[in-house]
Amino acid sequence: MKRIILVSLTGLLGLVLPVQAKLNVVATLPDFGSLAREVGGDFVSVSVMAKPTEDPHFVDARPSFVVQLRTADVLIEGGAELEIGWLPPLLQNARNPKIELGKPGRIVASENIRLMNVPANVTRAAGDVHALGNPHFMTDPIIAKAVAQHIATAFGRIDPANKATYDANYQKFESTINAKLQEWGTAMLPFKGQQIVAYHDSWPYFAHRYGIGIDTFLEPKPGIPPSPAHLAEVIGQVKAQKMKAIIVEPFHDRKIAERVASATGAKVVDFAQYPGALPNTETYIKLQDALIARLTAALK
């Protein structure tokens, strides 16, 4: 009798284990989702909460996200207050001890990243500033590499049986990024030192990486809609400094950028922080390819 039970149990485990083998990964934003797929390969199943085209500061805390988080083995978030408006209530309702802060299942991508533009004084007078620094760090491919390594280490710790694969996948990603960085750097080199305009201050890391200046914004302050007086000032700056490009993200009002473009002769360039937001950009690397191609075309 015991043998039969044992045999039946083994049979059941045999059925159950292959299903459990995939790590259930939830990423708050599509860039983390893309890195998790690169590193996790076939051993992870990744779902992403925010849409690539929407404003990451204001994602609706949908009840279905609670269900995703409840069954997650791993949660990847940016941290640095980017998701602060919507992630905490979801986590509170999900009550999943595996992804609590400090647990191996919680990956905070901004950990060990030196954030730019940390305000000396946090005041509402400056608009929607992030107290911990600018959270849009994934626009720098070198930082993305560090985040991918962080994810690989965390996956290996949670799922030691497949650690070698995660490490190998990371190595592959790293060498692709390294090769691409040469390519992107060469393409951007002729434009070093040029100033361009952005709708929102999402691009300091990107600007820093390629040596361009993105210090003029259509928003008068982060999160504050453009006013006519401010736009008039921007038009003056664009003309004076002969800026050639205005980058806008899918969730920004493109018409405002077009108005400035027609008054100055600059080109509107559709940009995005998240893979999938522009055509043929479903991975992080494809997105960077597209951004460099679009920007260099506008700056020529």
Place this chain on the structure above:
Amino acid sequence: MRGLYDFVWIPRWENSVDLSPTQVVLAGVSGAFGSNDTGGDTRTQIYGADLLYKWKSANAEGGFPFVKWQTEFMYRRYEAGLGANDTFPVAETFHDWGMYSQVVWGFKKGWVAGLRGDYMHMTDSEFTDDLERQTRSRISANITWYPTEFSKIRLQYNHDFFEENFFLPGHDVDSVFLQFEFILGAHGAHKF
């Protein structure tokens, strides 16, 4: 204290379905059961049902644009006891119900327009002349501007229809609200 009978019981069930990546429906039913203060052994039972539909653009900035349609229905069985105060001179049981439905449209960042209809049905009584117990309905329209995430200014117009009951005549009321609200502390996107 007479045991569990003295507690107020408030069950709630809700469920949500994602119709598409940009559309969500949330439906719920709820209840509240307990004693009321009009007598020694008088009870109130409240049953509610609600439905929320929300669409938010896949290219939403700051949560805009969006459309929210919200409807709630509520039914109350109210045993009014005798003698707690002068409002109810005889013991009566009322079956009151009401509902509202509203559509709000966040058409531009910081701007929301709304349309709402309310209806409240009160059991007519030949004994109580309580001014609150008059069947009424309202239609209202409003527009709200959020200058920042901490403040809002709302202009609202209402037209109310009060139906005649045993004691009170029917009449209409027009009203205009101008509302200013600001908050300090936690808000939507940031904790500080």
